[in-house]
Amino acid sequence: MKVCTVLNQKGGVGKTTTSANLACVFAERGTRVLLIDLDPQAALTISLGFDPMDFETHMYHVLLRQATLADVAIRTELDNLDLAPTSIDLCGIEAEMIRGGRGSGLTIGWEQILAKAISTLDNHYDVAIIDTPPTFGCLLTNALVAANMALIPGQCHYLSYRALEWLFPILEDIKEVNPNIMVRIVRTMLDKRTLHSREVSEKIVNTYPKLTLDTIIKLSIRAADATLDEKPVVIINPKSDVACNYRQLADELEGVL
Numbered sequence: 001m002k003v004c005t006v007l008n009q010k011g012g013v014g015k016t017t018t019s020a021n022l023a024c025v026f027a028e029r030g031t032r033v034l035l036i037d038l039d040p041q042a043a044l045t046i047s048l049g050f051d052p053m054d055f056e057t058h059m060y061h062v063l064l065r066q067a068t069l070a071d072v073a074i075r076t077e078l079d080n081l082d083l084a085p086t087s088i089d090l091c092g093i094e095a096e097m098i099r100g101g102r103g104s105g106l107t108i109g110w111e112q113i114l115a116k117a118i119s120t121l122d123n124h125y126d127v128a129i130i131d132t133p134p135t136f137g138c139l140l141t142n143a144l145v146a147a148n149m150a151l152i153p154g155q156c157h158y159l160s161y162r163a164l165e166w167l168f169p170i171l172e173d174i175k176e177v178n179p180n181i182m183v184r185i186v187r188t189m190l191d192k193r194t195l196h197s198r199e200v201s202e203k204i205v206n207t208y209p210k211l212t213l214d215t216i217i218k219l220s221i222r223a224a225d226a227t228l229d230e231k232p233v234v235i236i237n238p239k240s241d242v243a244c245n246y247r248q249l250a251d252e253l254e255g256v257l
């Protein structure tokens with residue numbers, strides 16, 4: 001199974017939107033996808049139409065090794081697409097994961113817990129896509145240790161562009177345990193009408209020429225509107241430009257992942 005972790009310490013850049021739409025496109029094409037919600041805000045769980053309060057077991061229990069991923073994964077409306085949901089309980093997990101509870105008082109290898117959980121489902125899914133919180137800690141570390149690809153949504157906005165540089169020292173650290181991780185940047189929320197947005201898009205490519213994908217996700221009210229229906233835009237509005245952008249992203253990643 002290939003694992004794609006969607007990350008950026010900057011908030012609101014399109015991590016959850018990218019995770020959900022990419023997963024739907026892959027699933028529609030017959031790829032068996034497991035979406036993993038690793039953000040305590042549970043935006044991914046909500047955006048697929050589920051209420052995080054409804055689950056007795058979820059990613060919190062997987063990370064504390066009280067449940068398996070297979071225990072918590074649920075079917076979605078889409079064939080080939082399952083979701084490992086989360087809840088706000090995940091907020092307190094950082095300390096709990098490290099503290100452990102199996103006698104030694106420490107969890108040995110806490111950063112490998114998710115990777116090991118995913119590897120048990122190797123025969124069940126072709127791709128796992130992990131949505132992560134906008135903070136660096138145990139959750140993001142676990143998601144990156146498990147990943148074949150770190151996919152960074154880079155919003156076409158100057159401060160988001162500046163925030164990209166902070167990710168690379170973190171990724172260098174991760175390479176010590178996961179040396180083969182690939183890194184790619186997808187530009188998001190490009191507003192072609194503004195010079196600012198176009199200039200930042202160019203800056204991202206010029207600064208990270210080898211890492212930046214050709215696909216650009218355009219700013220679109222359709223993407224934001226889809227959240228009202230608690231469904232990804234590729235499902236609600238498959239003919240919209242932004243849905244086409246996400247299908248193009250899937251094309252590009254299929255060749256790399």
Ligand SMILES: Nc1ncnc2c1ncn2[C@@H]1O[C@H](COP(=O)(O)OP(=O)(O)OP(=O)(O)O)[C@@H](O)[C@H]1O
Pocket residue numbers: 010011012013014015016017018039041043132133134188189217218219220221223224225227242
């Ligand atoms: N291409 C787009 N055009 C317009 N709005 C978008 C687009 N992509 C995402 N949005 C909207 O921008 C907001 C932030 O997107 P999203 O939740 O995906 O970001 P995030 O990086 O996951 O945020 P967080 O850091 O809080 O987890 C949401 O309201 C979403 O609907």
Ligand SMILES: [Mg+2]
Pocket residue numbers: 015016017039043044131132
């Ligand atoms: Mg999010």
